[in-house]
Every structure is written in structure tokens, then in C-alpha cells.
Amino acid sequence: MSVLGALTRRVGHHHWFGAVARLFVPADRLVGRLTRGRVVALGLIPSLIITTTGRRSGKPRSNPLLYVPDGGAYVVIGSNWGRAHQPGWALNLLADPTAEVAVRGRRVAVRAEVATGAERERLWQLLVTEWPAYRTYVRRAGGREIRIFRLVPDGRAAPGGPAGRG
Template structure:
């Protein structure tokens, strides 16, 4: 891991870091879309672009998120930088678990499975190993349960071209 990556992981625990990072999400979304998930979060931590279907609008909504691999699947967490409300993309997955990810230049159709019980704990350990600040996010979120999803590839082909911005 690079020095900058290690510093980023330490800074991630600070409330101001989350606020600053939220301001950069629109730019990160564009860069991730243009690079088909090759460059997300400046390449500092493993990230992908997830495209969900808006639960109210029905339109595609794309967001950069940190992930950890789990076999052929990707594990993501709806931490929302420790805010007291869930991110829209996580609520979209609860309404419609079919999604698409752009990761490392590949586009894949996935189905979100919300983790619970022992599986949730196992995936939580994977996530905090990659991004220790998730522990701080839970405290800042007032102890609310943060959704953890395992994104399993469905084998369905995804359309060519970049996903729509959300």
C-alpha cells in the first residue's frame, strides 16, 4: 500500500474527512464512469461504481463506493460517511437488488444480497480491514445499523458504454 493510501486510511476516521470526501463524490462519479471503474477514489482504496435503479425516479443512479472482494462477488457498505441517514444507493438496492458495477474496467450485472447474522459479521471484518474508519462511521451514525451488501455477478451481459450519471 502506498504512503498516501496509509495516510488516507488514518484520516478517514475524522468527521471533516467525510465532509470533504462527500464534496468530491460528483467528480469521482464522473472519473469512475469515464474510466469504467479503473480510477475511483483516486486509486487510493479499492472502489467501484455501482449503478442502481432509483426507487422513486426509476432512473439509473451511479455512485462510487469502496468494496472488498469476496470470491467472485463484491462487498459494499452503505455507511454514508457516518451520516445519520442511509445513502440513496443502499435504499435503491433494498427496493431493487438488481444493479450494475464498473470495476477495474469491467462492467458486470450483479444482484445485491443484504448480509445478516454471522455472514454480516464476516463481511464486516473484511470491510474494516480494508477501511478501518467504518468503525468511526458507525459511532457517528448514532449506532444505526449500516447495510452491508454482497454483490454477486448474475452472468447477464451488461450494455456497452458508460453508465448514466445519477
């Protein structure tokens, strides 16, 4: 892990970090799109771009997210930086679990599964190992259930093939 990556993980617990980081999400989306998903979160932490279908608009909605690999799947969490409400992308997945992720320059069609029970605990441990600040986000969210999603490749061809062509 780089020195900057380690520093990012240390300051991730601070309340101001979430506020500042949210300001960079539009730029992160742009960099992710321009690099076809090869660079997200400045390459400091393992990240992907998820594209869900808006539950009200029906339009594609893309968001950069930290992830951890789990076999051939990608694990993400709807922490919303510890805010009291769930992020829109998580609500979109609950309404329609089909999505697409761009990871390291590849586009992959996925189906979201909400983790529960022992599986959720196992995935939680993977997530907090990668980003310890998730523990802080749970406290900050005031007891709100923070959903963990396992994004499983579903074998559908992703539109346009490699990320960025579509």
C-alpha cells in the same frame, strides 16, 4: 499500499474527512466514467462505481463506493460516512436488488444480498480491515443499522459490455 493510501486510511476517522470527501463524489463519478471504472477514489482504495435504479425516479443512479472482494462477489457497506440516514443507493438496492458495477474497466451485472448474522460479521471484518474508519462511522451514525451488501454477479450481460460503452 501507497503512502497516500495509508494516509487516507488514517484520516478517514476524522469527521471533517467525510464532509470533504462527499464534496469530491461528483468528480469521482466523472473520473470513474471517463476511465471506464479503472480509476475511482484516485486509485487510493479499492473502489467501484455502482449503478442502481432510483426507487422513486426509475432512473439509473451511479455512485463510487469502496469495496472488498469476496470470492467472485463485491462487498459494500451503506455507511454514508457515518451520517444518520442511509445512502440513496442502499435504499435503491433494497427496493430493487439488481444493479451494475464498474470495476477495473469491466461492467458486471450483479444482484445485491443483504448480509445478516454470521455472514455479516465475516464481511464486516473484511470491510474494517480495508477501511478501519467504518468503526468510527458506526459510532457516528448513532446506532443506525448500517447494511452490508454482497453484490453477486448474476450472469446477465451488462448493457454495452465493457464499462463506458453503453
